[in-house]
Amino acid sequence: MTSEPSQPPKATTEKQTPARPLPGDRVSEAERERMIRVDHAGEFGAVRIYAGQRAVLGEHHKNAGLIRHMYEQEEAHLARFNKLITERGVRPTILAPFWNVAGFALGAGTALMGEKAAMACTQAVETVIDEHYQEQRDKLAGSDPELEEVIEEFQAEEVEHKRIAEEHGAEEAPGHKILTGVIKAGCRAAIWLSKRV
Numbered sequence: 208m209t210s211e212p213s214q215p216p217k218a219t220t221e222k223q224t225p226a227r228p229l230p231g232d233r234v235s236e237a238e239r240e241r242m243i244r245v246d247h248a249g250e251f252g253a254v255r256i257y258a259g260q261r262a263v264l265g266e267h268h269k270n271a272g273l274i275r276h277m278y279e280q281e282e283a284h285l286a287r288f289n290k291l292i293t294e295r296g297v298r299p300t301i302l303a304p305f306w307n308v309a310g311f312a313l314g315a316g317t318a319l320m321g322e323k324a325a326m327a328c329t330q331a332v333e334t335v336i337d338e339h340y341q342e343q344r345d346k347l348a349g350s351d352p353e354l355e356e357v358i359e360e361f362q363a364e365e366v367e368h369k370r371i372a373e374e375h376g377a378e379e380a381p382g383h384k385i386l387t388g389v390i391k392a393g394c395r396a397a398i399w400l401s402k403r404v
């Protein structure tokens with residue numbers, strides 16, 4: 208007998224898919240609940256951001272139609288996560304009242320800085336959400352087809368929002384680098400918190 212710890216035998220039939228979990232590595236139910244909780248919170252925050260932008264920029268602004276389009280998509284995202292929360296009995300984040308105010312303040316605040324700052328806000332938020340959804344898809348990797356289908360569809364629309372923002376002057380916003388850096392950091396902190404509480 209040897210004192211060396213033995214390595215668990217490697218299955219010879221499994222395909223090597225580096226950097227992605229194998230379908231057999233099922234994500235725990237608790238982890239999937241955390242994903243739904245944070246996504247629900249994020250979509251709620253997104254609705255509030257666009258609501259804040261709409262409140263400041265109004266319906267007669269030249270980008271009003273675009274912002275309304277993004278707002279309506281966020282409402283549909285939120286409705287879908289509301290349904291998932293209910294169907295799966297997931298506890299929503301207790302921070303909802305805070306995201307209600309913070310999201311609106313972020314949207315309204317950047318819109319007050321100008322239409323390009325509003326677009327920079329959208330660009331920053333959607334960049335973080337795109338990364339966040341991709342991370343979740345990589346983790347789920349076939350273990351929850353229903354949730355993955357929802358995330359994939361919404362991720363494509365968040366990327367569309369980011370593209371709209373970039374095509375409408377996001378990068379010409381005054382202090383673009385600092386502004387988007389601060390917003391991205393705020394979004395990452397919000398994600399971190401909403402997973403936990």
Ligand SMILES: [Fe+2]
Nearest residue numbers: 250253281284
């Ligand atoms: Fe969304």
Ligand SMILES: [Fe+2]
Nearest residue numbers: 253364365368
């Ligand atoms: Fe979005």
